[in-house]
Amino acid sequence: MSQSIIDTPCGSTVSAPGREQRVPVGRGLLRPLSWLSGSIPTLLSLAAFGGLFYYGHHFDWKLPKFSAIAGTEAPARSDWCEEHGVPESQCVECNPDLMPIGPDYGWCLEHGVHNCPLEHPDVAQLKETPIVAKTDLQRAARALALRPRPENNAVCSAYQRRIQFASAASVNEAGVDVELVERQPITEWVPCNGEITYDATRLASLSSRLPGTVWGVLKNVGDRVQKGEVLAVVDAMEVGRLKSGLVKALVAEELARQNVDRLRGLSDGVVAGKLILETDAKLARAKAEMLNAEQSLANLGLGVDASMLRGLSRKDVMGRLRFLGLPDDLTRQLDLQTATANLIPIRSPMNGVIVDRQVVAGEVVDPAHTLFQVADTSRMWLMLNIPLEEADLLFIGQSVRFQPDGTSGAAIGTLSWISTAADRQTRMVKVRADLDNSAGTLRDATFGTGQVVLREEPDAIIVPAEAVHWEGCCHAVFVRDKGYFSSPESPKVFHVRSVRIGATEEDSNEIIAGLLPGEVVVTKGSDVLRAQLLKNSLGEGCCAE
Structure with missing residues (x-):
């Protein structure tokens, strides 16, 4: 039985199914050689690129810039210092x-x-x-x-x-x-923050020295007052009692003096020495009571010279004491029929302006009740907070400048006090400067920024x-x-x-x-x-x- 050979596309022959296969001798060895011969051009190209890359890297080749590729790059400058950017x-x-x-x-x-x-x-x-x-x-x-x-x-x-x-x-x-x-x-x-306040040595809080009822208020907030000017009048029963006590003391002193004079005028030996001593003692006690009553009125600002009242009738004495301490212009306004002898004036202790009033007529007052505040605003205090680390740079007499918030003008002053303690919370040191306010432009409780001048x-x-x-x-x-x-x-x-x-x-x-x-x-x-x-x-x- 004969065999048929089938040609394959690659030129090899295989036997038909069921038939014996015949392969030419040496055909299997030719395949690797054929592949190797086909790869030689590729390998040569890779080797050439590798050599070129090594050569360029060794001689510091650089890729061309886009401007060079496009033909717009400026010509290279051989005379140029790259480090310092100049020729x-x-x-x-x-x-x-x-x-x-x-x-x-x-x-x-x-x-x-x-x-x-x-x-x-x-x-x-x-x-x-x-x-x-x-x-x-x-x-x-x-x-x-x-x-x-x-x-x-x-x-x-x-x-x-x-x-x-x-x-x-x-x-x-x-x-x-x-x-x-x-x-x-x-x-x-030294920059700092601060506040303008009234000068505490030029500020007075006024109250009634005795409990009583406000009889009348004569001044208001903003009024300028002179030292000793009456601001209000209080009806205090204690005033009437002290005046009566002075009258009684005057009468007792006069009687005791008359007794002493009478006994001393008698012939020697008629009056026992013991009686004279007792009379002298009574006179001394009467003088003491009179002086006590006089001083009690003086302590209330109702000064009186008791010696000027000696020899006057009780009615005349009461007339002199009735409106004691009140100015004549106010006395003339009083109704002599109904006016009481218990009136005590509230006077300003200084020249200044009334900056606060907390009283109305008919109000019941006592020494704990502040009626007025009077301030001399010609000078003000500036309280500043200085950082603790800057405090050693300060000394009394340094110039201070202060810019109150919301104003365009600056205030000039002089450092007058430096605290010896730092605030426990803020670690700031309080300092004070005196500001001239003769123009009246500075206000109490005004905040702002300050400068303590160290050197000009x-x-x-x-x-x-x-x-x-x-x-x-x-x-x-x-x-x-x-x-x-x-x-x-x-x-x-x-x-x-x-x-x-x-x-x-x-x-x-x-x-x-x-x-x-x-x-x-x-x-x-x-x-x-x-x-x-x-x-x-x-x-x-x-x-x-």
Whole structure:
């Protein structure tokens, strides 16, 4: 029986089902060789890419920018300092010979800055070396002696840096602006909150010295009164009793005196000595009772000279005592038929104005009931709360300024008292200042903000606050080089200068040391220079801890 061979698509032959299969010898070995020969081009391509990648990485190849692909990239600059952002041929940091660095005087221990212009004025970026006046040294000494100031690190090296721009146009494009260092007045103070109150030594609270009924009220709130002027009248029964007691004492004293005179007028030996002694004792007791009644009335403000009443009839004495203490103009208004002898006036003890009234006619009052408050408002007190840590800076006699809330004018006063204790809750120290209020514009219980003046300098060195930067260990400013405008080709350089800052006022800083008047510092855009300074300091550190 014959066999049939079936051709397959790949050229191999298999036997039909049920038939014997025949495979040519060596056909199985050819298959791997065929696959390998087909993969050689792919392997060669991968090897070429790997070699190219290694070569590019080894020689620091970079991918082209989109601008280069698009054909818009600026041509490469071979003369360019990438670190300092200026042409390499003009870079004063890389080529110090282009602008030699001036003398380095190092750290000034007295003023706490590097290359101190107060001690070495030749470091100032001015056309001519300035002369440091003695007053500038005294001003710096006062500022440093007053209180601790922010300190700079003595080992900071930032002051040796210079920030350079490629041109004046690049300075303008960076938004950098400058200002002249000038002299201006500045005031250093301790800020605080406070309240205006009446001067307690010029304030009087008035009440009736005896229980009684208010007979009449003669003054009202806001009325100006003089010392001794009657504000109200109280009907007090005790007043009538004391007046009657004085009359009785006067009568008893007169009788005792007559008895003594009568007995002493008799001939010697007729009257026993014992009787004379008893009569003298009665006279002494009568005098004592009279003086007691007189003093009791005087204690109520109803002064009377009992000796002026001797020899008067009882009716005349009662007439003199009936309206004792009342002014004549008020007495003339009284009805003599119905007016009582129990009236006691409430008088003002001082010149001032009535600031409070708590009484009406017919009201029952006693010594615990305040009827009026009278204040001399020509001077007021200012009570201030000072932080405990600032209290040591204060002393009696310092000037104080106070801005009451809701007003435009400021009050000026003088510190007159400093508390010896701090508040247990707030840890504040109470201080008091005296304010002149002759204009009458200050009000009791007015709150506001105050300033205790520590130091006033009429010719301080002032720069805008935005010119001063904390660069890590020192306060620094950027000073324009004195040769900035010498020629169009002169390097556009700004020097880093460490400064000691003092008082601050609004948007200005006092410079205790580090700058001299006439120098030019960067203000607006100074952050650009600070960023360049910090960039150049990366990896180096500006301070040694």
